[in-house]
Amino acid sequence: MKKTTILIITLFLSLLTVRGEEFNVGVELNSYYTSNIFLNSTAIEDYVSVISADINYTKDTVNVYLDADVNLFMENPDFNSFSVEPGIEYLKYLKGRNYLYINLGYFFLNYSEFFTDFNYTGPFAQVGLKYYLSATMLLKTGYNFQHRDYLNFSSFDFQNHTLFIELNKFFRSQTTIRIQSGLNYRHYPHVATLETDFTGNIFYNDEITNSMNVPNFYSLLRVSQGIGTRVGLFAEFEVRKNFRGLEHGETLINNSYVIYPYNDNYLWDGNKFTMGIRFIPFAEISVTGKYSYFQKNYPGIMVMDEEGVVVEPATERNDILSQYSFSISKKFRNIDLYINSVFRYNRSEDFFFDYNMLTLSAGIRYYF
Amino acid sequence: MKIKIFFLVALILSSSIYFFPKTFPENTSFKYFRVDKIVSVTGKILKIRTEKSYHKRIFIILDLQEKKERKLYKIEVSPQWFYNLDLIEGNIIKVKGSLIKSKKGIILMAQSITFEGEIFNFRDRNGFPLWRGDRRDKGMMMMKGERKRKGKH
Numbered sequence: 265m266k267k268t269t270i271l272i273i274t275l276f277l278s279l280l281t282v283r284g285e286e287f288n289v290g291v292e293l294n295s296y297y298t299s300n301i302f303l304n305s306t307a308i309e310d311y312v313s314v315i316s317a318d319i320n321y322t323k324d325t326v327n328v329y330l331d332a333d334v335n336l337f338m339e340n341p342d343f344n345s346f347s348v349e350p351g352i353e354y355l356k357y358l359k360g361r362n363y364l365y366i367n368l369g370y371f372f373l374n375y376s377e378f379f380t381d382f383n384y385t386g387p388f389a390q391v392g393l394k395y396y397l398s399a400t401m402l403l404k405t406g407y408n409f410q411h412r413d414y415l416n417f418s419s420f421d422f423q424n425h426t427l428f429i430e431l432n433k434f435f436r437s438q439t440t441i442r443i444q445s446g447l448n449y450r451h452y453p454h455v456a457t458l459e460t461d462f463t464g465n466i467f468y469n470d471e472i473t474n475s476m477n478v479p480n481f482y483s484l485l486r487v488s489q490g491i492g493t494r495v496g497l498f499a500e501f502e503v504r505k506n507f508r509g510l511e512h513g514e515t516l517i518n519n520s521y522v523i524y525p526y527n528d529n530y531l532w533d534g535n536k537f538t539m540g541i542r543f544i545p546f547a548e549i550s551v552t553g554k555y556s557y558f559q560k561n562y563p564g565i566m567v568m569d570e571e572g573v574v575v576e577p578a579t580e581r582n583d584i585l586s587q588y589s590f591s592i593s594k595k596f597r598n599i600d601l602y603i604n605s606v607f608r609y610n611r612s613e614d615f616f617f618d619y620n621m622l623t624l625s626a627g628i629r630y631y632f
Numbered sequence: 633m634k635i636k637i638f639f640l641v642a643l644i645l646s647s648s649i650y651f652f653p654k655t656f657p658e659n660t661s662f663k664y665f666r667v668d669k670i671v672s673v674t675g676k677i678l679k680i681r682t683e684k685s686y687h688k689r690i691f692i693i694l695d696l697q698e699k700k701e702r703k704l705y706k707i708e709v710s711p712q713w714f715y716n717l718d719l720i721e722g723n724i725i726k727v728k729g730s731l732i733k734s735k736k737g738i739i740l741m742a743q744s745i746t747f748e749g750e751i752f753n754f755r756d757r758n759g760f761p762l763w764r765g766d767r768r769d770k771g772m773m774m775m776k777g778e779r780k781r782k783g784k785h
Contacts, residue, residue: 325713355713357690361682363712400720436722438748488748493674493726496748542749550751595753 292316296604296625301340303608305619311338327353342378347371358395365392365406381417386410402432418470419456419515424530425449438490448480448530456515468515476516479507480530499539506533509563509580517565518572532583534559550593558585567614583612600629665730665741665759673740674726675699677719682712694719696727696740709742710754714763717745717752730759 294314301310318331331349351369367390374383392406414420428446454473484502540554562581566574586609593602608621675698685691692715694707726746732739743755
């Protein structure tokens, strides 16, 4: 892990010396403190550093890139990870300001020893169209595909398909109304069955597997208002509906409490309301404040006790999450400096997911 | 302990990049951008159009009417692929850029555009075009993209 990390950084720094007009690189260093790295009641805190780098080779409307991220946890090094993503982007100009965007890539994620079950690789694709229907009406639509192959725990493997459509209507009063809807379809091809051996121990049988599908629909309405050039207000309401949840997906649920799917957008349904303000008080300093309120239901995921046994009578997990975030950023020459803070207040019927979290982060981003 | 040392080394290496000498490629448009001519103009967008410009690239052009004196400015923003603003005609924006007066009118080479509390940068402090630099935040990541964030649950 450490050797690989050093190798990536060395390789990246070496490439800086050969960059040319069509070859460019970016570096970002972000450090943050979080009072709860796993977003649950264990409330394990840590100091985390994320080093990101990307290398791009651009020719006309084609961009070939390689992104790399390293996540370093000061107190919990078992959770360290690195990821690499090679890919290609293509833009096809259409008439006016319209275009078609295509992105193809491959993703590798590797954790340290203790969390290697969550390592995955897999391809992804994005196709998007931006099209002005009129001078004040913008259409965005697209399709995203993702395949994940979990080499050490194949039950987690999945394919995800997302179709979305978005309409933006702009008004002279500097008001923008956005409506977006999307359909997600997640397919788990081989989830191991849960069985009990003759001693009473539970085990996962990879020989007998089930496939599972989790279709999900979402729709959101966003209204934003500009006040002069230095202030912007926005409010957004989102509804998510799962047509099916993780029913009979115990193998996924029992093994995923630490990382996955605690925060996966496709596995909860309910409502989300967000409101916020962006403003520039002085000297080109950008300030953003945001509040979000979630009502989350996790279909097929039951409330459990501390031993991981479903509490009777069985009820699905329901969470109420309030999230406050604040950020401030300033650009100096080619460097962006930023400070972010996020506070989460999550109340859940499942004790394990009843938690608070505070994150304070600071970062530096450099452009070449 | 080892991880702390490693982290420290990585931090120093990353930070040292800032001190690397920067070389500008030749024949780029940045040489026309004069830092001693930087002004800020607030006004209304009259028209958004495209125009073939440097190296036959398609540039986004904004025709802007200044708020107080109602002077007309031609704003040269960026190549089409880099432009990621959802502006419409009638929007009030603030443009910071290098002023060029010619027989054809007043041209402003945009360094940044401020709109609804957000600053969108197109050139750095020296006028160097950001579309020749990092694409992490802008440019092609204009749809659902944002490569950096996706798929990392």
